Amino acid sequence: MSGLEFIEISCTKRPTRIVVPTSKSYANRLLILAATDPREIHLKNLPPSSDVTAMIRCLQQVGVIIERYEGNSVIVKNCFPECEVQNNQITELLTGDGGTTNRFLLAFLARGKCRYRLLTDGRMGQRPFGEQVDVLRRLGVEVEIGHLRGQFYFEVQGPYNFFDTSVCVRSSKSTQFASAIMLALHDLLLSRKSSVIPIEVNSSEKYLKLTSHLISNFNNASTFDIVPDFSSVAFFVALGAVLGDLLIINCSQSDPFQADAYILEVLKMMGGVYSFSQEGLWISRRELWAYDFDCALAPDMAPAFCFLAAYAKGNSRLKNVTVLQHKESDRLAEMQKILSLFEIKFTYNEKECFLEVEGQSEKTIRPAITYEAIADHRMIMLAAIFMKKNSGGKIVGHHHVKKSFVDFFVQLENN
Numbered sequence: 001m002s003g004l005e006f007i008e009i010s011c012t013k014r015p016t017r018i019v020v021p022t023s024k025s026y027a028n029r030l031l032i033l034a035a036t037d038p039r040e041i042h043l044k045n046l047p048p049s050s051d052v053t054a055m056i057r058c059l060q061q062v063g064v065i066i067e068r069y070e071g072n073s074v075i076v077k078n079c080f081p082e083c084e085v086q087n088n089q090i091t092e093l094l095t096g097d098g099g100t101t102n103r104f105l106l107a108f109l110a111r112g113k114c115r116y117r118l119l120t121d122g123r124m125g126q127r128p129f130g131e132q133v134d135v136l137r138r139l140g141v142e143v144e145i146g147h148l149r150g151q152f153y154f155e156v157q158g159p160y161n162f163f164d165t166s167v168c169v170r171s172s173k174s175t176q177f178a179s180a181i182m183l184a185l186h187d188l189l190l191s192r193k194s195s196v197i198p199i200e201v202n203s204s205e206k207y208l209k210l211t212s213h214l215i216s217n218f219n220n221a222s223t224f225d226i227v228p229d230f231s232s233v234a235f236f237v238a239l240g241a242v243l244g245d246l247l248i249i250n251c252s253q254s255d256p257f258q259a260d261a262y263i264l265e266v267l268k269m270m271g272g273v274y275s276f277s278q279e280g281l282w283i284s285r286r287e288l289w290a291y292d293f294d295c296a297l298a299p300d301m302a303p304a305f306c307f308l309a310a311y312a313k314g315n316s317r318l319k320n321v322t323v324l325q326h327k328e329s330d331r332l333a334e335m336q337k338i339l340s341l342f343e344i345k346f347t348y349n350e351k352e353c354f355l356e357v358e359g360q361s362e363k364t365i366r367p368a369i370t371y372e373a374i375a376d377h378r379m380i381m382l383a384a385i386f387m388k389k390n391s392g393g394k395i396v397g398h399h400h401v402k403k404s405f406v407d408f409f410v411q412l413e414n415n
Helices: 024-034 050-061 099-109 130-138 176-184 186-191 205-218 230-243 259-269 299-310 321-326 331-341 377-389 398-403 408-412
Strands: 006-009 041-044 066-069 073-076 090-096 115-120 142-148 151-157 166-170 195-199 223-225 246-248 273-276 281-284 292-294 315-319 346-349 354-358 369-372 393-396
Touching: 006 377, 006 408, 024 041, 024 050, 024 099, 024 176, 024 205, 050 066, 050 090, 050 099, 050 398, 090 099, 099 115, 099 130, 099 151, 099 176, 115 142, 130 142, 130 166, 130 176, 166 176, 176 186, 176 195, 176 205, 205 259, 230 246, 230 259, 230 281, 230 299, 230 377, 259 273, 259 299, 292 299, 299 315, 299 321, 299 331, 299 354, 299 377, 321 331, 331 346, 331 354, 331 369, 331 377, 369 377, 377 393, 377 398, 377 408, 398 408
Parallel strands: 041 223, 090 115, 166 195, 292 315, 369 393
Antiparallel strands: 006 393, 041 073, 066 073, 115 151, 142 151, 246 281, 273 281, 315 354, 346 354
């Protein structure tokens, strides 16, 4: 392993007090809304996520003034496209591999008149985007896609010049397509008495409700606090339920607009115990029972549920698992790989679209392993909590967790 970057996971130190990052889903939505509003907007407690960092950097590059204060808080001081500097050149933006970052920026930049090239990373070129490109073109926006210097790119030039009374957005593969249009055009849609109608919504419906909630309440305030990220909470809920008492300090209530808050309901259905107090969210260890989880309800929660299923009595099913194939990785394939590394029995039924995990005794301890990570933060976190439960191990390429949870490994050792 000489020359390769890796981190060692200890099985002797068990986390007991955790601080999770705030939500990048909230942060990137609010950044887009703030960048379309002429008022000064304060956003407090932004997460140090690479997706959010990329969003801020790109907004600044197109003329939006964003100033940091008090660590992770910012003031957005002007709006787009009023701040756009007209030129005949293509402005290149390094957008990273984030779904919200790329999809939201693609719709947002079409408010302007200049031409922008979004240079992406990772698997973005393999992830769904066709439905969003189609609706942008229907609205008069020029959109091209291609590869340049080994990177997949979107090229976009507005402005929007066609509106019906309603804009239908096919969302069978991602609700981010509809959210992107809703956020980018919220003020124009209101003034023209138009609306976005998501159709063929197969998963992640709560993220659409989050978008609608933020838009409808945005004009009522100029300061917004970003809430804890339940996608991150879910991993420590799962770990605490299996290993023992654990406190998530900065999580004092559930969130009806985050799909992954469903982890608490699932834990309860499996026989687990949790409680909120002034200190935060307490997770206690209890005997867990098998449960069937529909991945379409909360796709990002599937890895945490997979861990719970591995230590529940009986066989648990993850249903509608094809929604996991279009993330930062093919999570369906990668979860099976991780289950195999830890010798956990499972069956994948492709025809009926479910993954069945056979629960094993909590007393079963597997030997230390080395996991060569792909560029997917959720899969790295899943492998890490399996290591923590068993005999530890090494993760090569662990740095990809910075996409959502920069100090994940610090928290994992925090007792």
